[in-house]
Amino acid sequence: MSLWNWLSGVLNYLGLWKSASKLLCFRGLDNTGKTTLLHVLKDDRLCQHPPTVHPAKVEFTMGGISYTTYDLPSLGHLIAHRIWIDYFPAVDAIVFLIDVSDRDRFEESREELDSLLAVEQIAMAPILVLGNKIDKPGAASEEEIRHVLGLHGQTTGKGNIPLKDLQRRPVELFMCSVLKREGYGEGFQWLTQYLS
Numbered sequence: 001m002s003l004w005n006w007l008s009g010v011l012n013y014l015g016l017w018k019s020a021s022k023l024l025c026f027r028g029l030d031n032t033g034k035t036t037l038l039h040v041l042k043d044d045r046l047c048q049h050p051p052t053v054h055p056a057k058v059e060f061t062m063g064g065i066s067y068t069t070y071d072l073p074s075l076g077h078l079i080a081h082r083i084w085i086d087y088f089p090a091v092d093a094i095v096f097l098i099d100v101s102d103r104d105r106f107e108e109s110r111e112e113l114d115s116l117l118a119v120e121q122i123a124m125a126p127i128l129v130l131g132n133k134i135d136k137p138g139a140a141s142e143e144e145i146r147h148v149l150g151l152h153g154q155t156t157g158k159g160n161i162p163l164k165d166l167q168r169r170p171v172e173l174f175m176c177s178v179l180k181r182e183g184y185g186e187g188f189q190w191l192t193q194y195l196s
């Protein structure tokens with residue numbers, strides 16, 4: 001944890017720090033683990049959720065930063081786009097989930113990611129891609145997911161790389177298991193450096 005994260009976390013705890021909430025756009029096909037992850041982040045609770053039917057606003061705090069997002073039903077990307085479109089100009093970052101064990105839907109996932117990458121209003125918003133469910137037998141490797149999502153040459157590195165050095169939209173893939181509570185923390189830590 002960086003000194004800045006630690007300090008803002010302490011100030012936040014004491015109620016002395018009121019940073020504006022960051023708006024996150026959570027996307028990915030149905031059954032990829034969006035609701036499960038949101039509830040782990042919000043309440044630190046891992047439980048089974050039925051497929052999301054009703055949109056819900058979800059707020060949580062991590063590393064001293066407040067986040068707001070919407071858990072939306074997966075209605076196909078065109079409809080999801082339409083729901084998000086009012087928010088797009090204000091979106092601070094995108095979190096995109098893929099189920100790395102569901103090979104039959106890799107192509108569909110890629111189409112969804114490509115359509116998201118093409119949205120002009122958010123052309124500079126950082127994208128955290130989470131390859132979820134690495135705990136499942138037969139899960140694809142990080143290399144394979146980079147390939148199926150067409151991320152080769154598109155990602156910008158996992159380290160601390162200032163935006164001015166990137167000169168482009170930050171994009172990176174982190175493999176994770178929400179079930180085992182592994183991997184997504186590093187992803188969010190990477191993302192925070194681009195949330196000024």
Ligand SMILES: Nc1nc2c(ncn2[C@@H]2O[C@H](COP(=O)(O)OP(=O)(O)OP(=O)(O)O)[C@@H](O)[C@H]2O)c(=O)[nH]1
Binds near residue numbers: 049134
């Ligand atoms: N093995 C494994 N299963 C997971 C993991 N994360 C989520 N799941 C399971 O995947 C299923 C779908 O999870 P949800 O969180 O409901 O997925 P969703 O993306 O919100 O799905 P929709 O609401 O239909 O869009 C559930 O049975 C979860 O328990 C993981 O890391 N590993």
Ligand SMILES: [Mg+2]
Binds near residue numbers: 036050052071
């Ligand atoms: Mg859901």
